[in-house]
Amino acid sequence: MEPILETKNLTVQFGSHIAVNNVNFMVYEKQFKSIIGPNGAGKTTLFNLLGGQLKATSGKIYFRKEDITSLSSVKRTRKGIGRSFQMTNVFPNLTVFENVRLAVQSRMNIRYPFFKHFSHYTEVNEKTYEILELVLLKEKQSVLAKQLSHGEQRKLEIAMLLALDTEVLLLDEPTAGMSMEEVPAILSVIQNVKKEGNRTIVLIEHKMDLIMNLSDAVTVLFNGQFLADGTPEEIMENETVQNAYLGGLYNGSPS
Amino acid sequence: MEQIVNLLINGLATGMLIFLLAAGLTLIFGLMDVLNFAHGGFFAWGAYSGIWFYGVTGQYVLAILFAMFVGLVLGALTEKLIIKPVYGNHIQQILITLGFMLVLSELLKVIWGPNQLPAHAPEWLSGSWLIGDIIIIKYRVFIIVVGLIAFFTIHFILKKTRIGLIVRAGVMNKEMVEAMGIHIQKIFMLVFMVGASLAALSGLLLAPYSGVIYAEMGMDFAILAFIVVVIGGMGSFTGSLLAAILVGLSGSFMAYYVSELSIAVNMLLMILVLIFRPQGLFYGKG
Numbered sequence: 001m002e003p004i005l006e007t008k009n010l011t012v013q014f015g016s017h018i019a020v021n022n023v024n025f026m027v028y029e030k031q032f033k034s035i036i037g038p039n040g041a042g043k044t045t046l047f048n049l050l051g052g053q054l055k056a057t058s059g060k061i062y063f064r065k066e067d068i069t070s071l072s073s074v075k076r077t078r079k080g081i082g083r084s085f086q087m088t089n090v091f092p093n094l095t096v097f098e099n100v101r102l103a104v105q106s107r108m109n110i111r112y113p114f115f116k117h118f119s120h121y122t123e124v125n126e127k128t129y130e131i132l133e134l135v136l137l138k139e140k141q142s143v144l145a146k147q148l149s150h151g152e153q154r155k156l157e158i159a160m161l162l163a164l165d166t167e168v169l170l171l172d173e174p175t176a177g178m179s180m181e182e183v184p185a186i187l188s189v190i191q192n193v194k195k196e197g198n199r200t201i202v203l204i205e206h207k208m209d210l211i212m213n214l215s216d217a218v219t220v221l222f223n224g225q226f227l228a229d230g231t232p233e234e235i236m237e238n239e240t241v242q243n244a245y246l247g248g249l250y251n252g253s254p255s
Numbered sequence: 256m257e258q259i260v261n262l263l264i265n266g267l268a269t270g271m272l273i274f275l276l277a278a279g280l281t282l283i284f285g286l287m288d289v290l291n292f293a294h295g296g297f298f299a300w301g302a303y304s305g306i307w308f309y310g311v312t313g314q315y316v317l318a319i320l321f322a323m324f325v326g327l328v329l330g331a332l333t334e335k336l337i338i339k340p341v342y343g344n345h346i347q348q349i350l351i352t353l354g355f356m357l358v359l360s361e362l363l364k365v366i367w368g369p370n371q372l373p374a375h376a377p378e379w380l381s382g383s384w385l386i387g388d389i390i391i392i393k394y395r396v397f398i399i400v401v402g403l404i405a406f407f408t409i410h411f412i413l414k415k416t417r418i419g420l421i422v423r424a425g426v427m428n429k430e431m432v433e434a435m436g437i438h439i440q441k442i443f444m445l446v447f448m449v450g451a452s453l454a455a456l457s458g459l460l461l462a463p464y465s466g467v468i469y470a471e472m473g474m475d476f477a478i479l480a481f482i483v484v485v486i487g488g489m490g491s492f493t494g495s496l497l498a499a500i501l502v503g504l505s506g507s508f509m510a511y512y513v514s515e516l517s518i519a520v521n522m523l524l525m526i527l528v529l530i531f532r533p534q535g536l537f538y539g540k541g
Contacts, residue, residue: 051434077436089434091427094420102424105417106435124417164435 002065004029004200005050005081005168010059012049019045021224022059027168027202027217032194034203034211036235037221038245043204046221047170050202051083052076063168082166084174090156092146096137099145099156101128103163128163135159135189151182155189162193168200169193175207183207190214212236220244257389262507268395268464270503271402275457276480277487277495278409279450285426285490287443289338290345292352294454294480295473296359297326297333301455302462302472303363306374315377319401322459323452329359330451334444356477360470371469374462398460405453406496413492422446426490482525488535497537 003026010023020042027033035043048054050061052073061069068076091099104127132138135155140148145156154174161169174190175183187210193199194214205211211218211232218235220227222244228235235241276298283289305322309315337355341347375381376394383392413419425432425439432439461476462468483502487494502521510517528536 074433074436074438077434083434089428089431091424091431093427094424098420098424102420102432103435105420106437109417109437160435 001028003027003062004064005202006062007046007049008060008062010046010049010061011057012045012054013057019224020049023221023224023226025219025226027200029167029200030197032201032203032214032216034205034215034218034232035221036205036208036211036218037227040223041221042224043221044172045224047083047172047202047204051081051170053083077164077166080167081170082161082164082168083170084157084161084172090145090153090160093144095142095144096132096148096156097128097141100131100159100163101125103160104128104131107163107165131159131163134162134192136185149182151178151185154178154182154186158186158189158193166199168202171201171203173204173206175205175210183210258511260389260391262511263504264391264395264399266504266507267500268398268402268503269506270500271398272457272461272464273476273479273483273502274402274496274499275405275453275460276476277483277499278405278492279447279453280480281484281487281490281495282422282426282446282492283443283450284484286422286429286439286446287342288345289342290348290352291338292349292477293333293337293355293359294450295475295477296356297329297451297454297473298458298461298476299360299363299468299470299473300329301326301458302374302468303367303372303458303470305455305459306372306462306468307367309377313377315380319456319459322455326452326455327448329455330448331444333451334447338447356473360473363470369470371467374466374468376463380463394463398464401456401460405456409449409492418442418445479521482521484535485525486528486536488538491535491537494535494537498535 006026007023010020010025011018012020023042023046025035025046035046037043045054049056052068052071052075056069059069060067063076063079063081066079068079068081071079091102094102101124104124108124108127129138129141132141135158137152137155137159140152145153148156154176158171158174161171171190174186178186190201190203191214194201203211203214215232217230218232219229220235220238220241227244228238228241230238276294280291280294283291301322304325305318308321309318312318333355337351338348341351376397380394380397383390385391413423421432421437421439421442425442429439457476458468458473461472465472479502480499483495483498486501487496487498502524505520505524506517509520532538
């Protein structure tokens with residue numbers, strides 16, 4: 001099987017600091033893959049490279065075997081790579097409904113020729129309702145996004161990402177900054193998405209139980225380098241990983 | 256009483272003219288962070304081209320449409336040739352748009368000569384109504400009506416259409432709109448053209464109101480428009496209407512009651528806003 005998204009010797013350097021160092025990362029179609037690693041391991045930087053928010057210093061990124069290393073983030077989204085951000089990213093002064101509708105109409109605009117889409121107005125609205133239901137936000141549709149709780153904003157962000165209907169979803173710590181009570185809701189949203197089974201999902205997370213429950217495979221990064229890759233069970237038992245996380249003695253040369 | 260009503264109508268009419276100019280500026284700035292000092296040039300071009308067209312055809316309504324069309328074309332050319340190369344660099348934007356403003360007004364002199372030209376309202380808009388013992392000048396009411404039509408049309412587009420949603424979202428966070436795979440560039444070009452067109456409309460409307468047109472007429476009003484953008488809040492469309500009416504009314508009342516202060520009052524308003532609410536009175540409220 002060919003990977004849907006793959007990096008080859010991907011490196012990015014800020015001054016003398018190498019944030020992502022020669023990373024070979026791959027994810028297969030419809031796989032649920034998590035990326036873990038301590039703070040500063042380069043997880044979000046890797047996402048920025050995959051999503052096109054950052055340009056690589058060297059190395060290549062392939063999407064369905066096509067070299068996308070030099071494509072802009074707009075073009076990557078249009079090809080089918082959507083991402084969420086660690087910081088919540090919604091439009092504060094638009095309603096929940098409008099936020100999602102914007103993403104839905106953007107997607108339809110890509111699918112249909114420019115002017116034809118005016119006849120699809122109801123279709124846009126229906127699709128918007130559908131997604132709001134999936135992320136459990138239907139009751140909040142006419143509320144301004146800035147009035148939502150943090151957890152609800154993260155759900156809204158995922159809704160917008162889903163609305164873009166990309167094949168690959170890059171989720172950057174969807175539970176970041178959430179209270180314990182809010183985590184189960186976001187978890188069930190992610191489970192809903194996974195259950196639909198038509199998307200490739202890459203997740204950055206710190207909550208181990210969440211990762212172990214959801215993931216088909218886990219990649220571990222440490223100090224910007226690739227450390228290990230395997231099923232959740234393999235990763236749990238991997239000694240290097242345990243040292244990296246627990247001992248802190250790891251000296252940076254991959255085994 | 257008569258005086259107050261007249262000052263009110265005067266102030267509202269002036270406010271509408273400033274609003275039409277400021278609406279484009281505020282959206283252009285809010286959406287792409289572009290400072291456009293050439294906006295007054297579109298204003299003057301609207302006045303000249305519209306009055307010329309009116310002189311040739313005798314059709315005032317057609318002249319309005321013609322001036323707006325000239326604004327659209329000028330806006331498209333300016334965005335492509337002048338603004339696009341200097342995205343993200345405010346110093347360069349100020350220099351090149353100020354320079355282009357001069358080019359625009361000098362070109363007017365090349366075509367129509369350096370002297371002031373007279374401008375008259377058509378028959379059906381001349382004269383006044385007598386209501387009780389209050390004289391209401393028709394043309395001023397006409398300006399207010401046209402301004403309101405423009406406001407509600409654009410308000411509707413912003414609130415109810417897809418392009419409007421993209422524009423509103425873009426003003427809040429342009430990078431994120433791009434992350435959704437929307438080419439904000441095309442939308443911006445469109446907004447710039449519409450903004451230029453509104454400025455041209457404003458210029459033509461002013462012409463019969465003041466009776467003369469001259470190549471530098473854009474400058475004075477552009478400064479008022481910038482004040483309005485600051486007071487109303489960068490990127491706030493409704494804010495630009497309310498702030499423009501505020502500036503128009505304060506100008507007309509001050510000119511009558513405390514004429515020494517009539518120019519200073521707008522600056523004072525702006526200074527007060529900058530001190531106490533630097534993001535503008537209506538920032539973030541659409």
